[in-house]
Amino acid sequence: MKIIGIETSCDETAISVIEATGDIQKPNFKILSHLIASQITLHAEWGGVVPSLAKREHTKNILPLLQQSLIETNLEKKVERTLTQAEISELEQIFIHEPGLVEEFTNFVAKIGKPEVEAIAVTIGPGLEPALWVGINLARALSLIWQIPVMPINHMEGHIVSTLLTNQKSITFPAIALLISGGHTELVLMADWFDYKVVGQTRDDAVGEAFDKVARLLGLPYPGGPEIAKLAETASGDPNLTLPRPMLNSPNLDFSFSGLKTAVLYKVKDRELSLAEKANLAREFQEAVTEVIIKKTFKALDQYQAKTLMVGGGVIANQKIRQAIEQKIDIENSDIKFLFPNKELSTDNATMIAMAGFLHLISPSNSELNPPFSANGNLSLNATK
Ligand code: KG4
Ligand code: ZN
16 A cells, blocks of 8 residues: 655655555565655754754645655646635644645645545654644645545654664564664663553763764764764774763663763863864764663663664664674674664654554554544653554
8 A cells, every 4th residue: 555654853854655565564665755855954054953943944845845756656646626615624724823834735735636545644743843743734634635544653663663664574572672863762662563662761862962962062064973973984093082981881771971972072172173083082982872872772682582673763874883783693693683774764754654654554453543643742652552
C-alpha cells in the first residue's frame, strides 16, 4: 500500500511517499518520493532553531512540497474538484489559526484529485508544537477531503523504524533502541513493537545538542555534528588533553553531556586556539561522547538480555560512533543484531514517519482508525502503546 508521510517537528519540512508490503515480522519498504525542505541555513544565523521561524517556513513550504511529491510519483491527477460549503467550513475549523491556508489548500485539492494512497502518517510529537501543528493540520485537511485515515506518529518511533529500510535482519525481542539526535538521547527497551519503555535518558543536553554547542565554541557552523566529525579527522592527537566522560560509571542508564560541553568551554575561554588545537579538542570530545554512549548502550543490552540493537537519530550519521558499536559487537563475539539507518534516514525525514504509519496500520492491535490526537511537544515513547 502507498502511504504519505508528513514531518514538521523541528527545522525540516519533509514529505515522503512510500510503498509498503509485508507484515510486521517482515515489512518491506520502497521509497517513491523523499523530499526535505531544510531550514538549516535560516536557523544557522541564530545558532539554533527558532520556533516561530520554523512554523512560518513549514507553512510556506509544505503544500508546494506535497505537490512536488505527487507529481514525481505520478500520483497527481489533474481533475476539477469544487469543494462543498460543508467541506470549506470544516477546513476553516482546521486552519482556524492560519486562515490564509484555507484558500491555498482549496486551490490545491481542486487541482489534484484523490491520489491512490491508502493513508497519511504525521508526526504529532515530540518537537516544537507550533511547527508540529502545521503538519497535523495538513494531514487532517487531506484526510477530510480524500477520505483516508491519518496515523499519528511519535517522531522517536520514526527514528527507530528508520533502521528497517536497508536491513534484511529480522528483529529478535527484547530489543534496545538507542536514539541519539539533536533533541533526544534515550535508551528504549522494546519488549515488542509498540511496547516501549524508556530505561535511560540524558539529564541535561542531548548528544546532538552537545555536538552543536561544542561546534559553536570552536567557531564551527550549525549543525555542529558533521563539522566536529570532519575536524576530528584532521587531528594529530594530544596525550595531555583529556575531557571528562560524564556518568560513565554511574549505576544507571542515564547520560549527561552539559559538563562535557562546559569542560570544552574552559579549554577555549580567553584563548585563541590554533586549528590543530581545535582539531584535537574535537577529536577528544567525539571520543568522550563515543565512550559514554558505548558503555551505557552495552550495559542496557546486558541488563535486559537484548538480542537486537537499533540505533536511530542524526548522531548515528557519525561514522566513529557507528564503527565503535560494530567493533564492540565484533570483539565480544556477540550475536547481537545491529540495525542502523542509511545516512539519508538518520536525520529528520518523512519516510521514517510513513514507515511507522504502515506498521501501526497493519498491526493487529490497531483498533482505531483516525484516533483523536493533537500536537504534544513532550510526547514520550512510554505512551505510544
Ligand atoms: O535527528 P536529527 O536530524 O534531529 C532531531 O530530531 O534532533 O538530529 C540532528 C542532530 C544535530 O544535533 C546534528 O549536529 C547531529 O544530529 N548530527 C551529527 C552528525 N550528523 C548530524 N552528530 C555527530 N556526527 C555527525 N556526523
Ligand atoms: Zn529527529
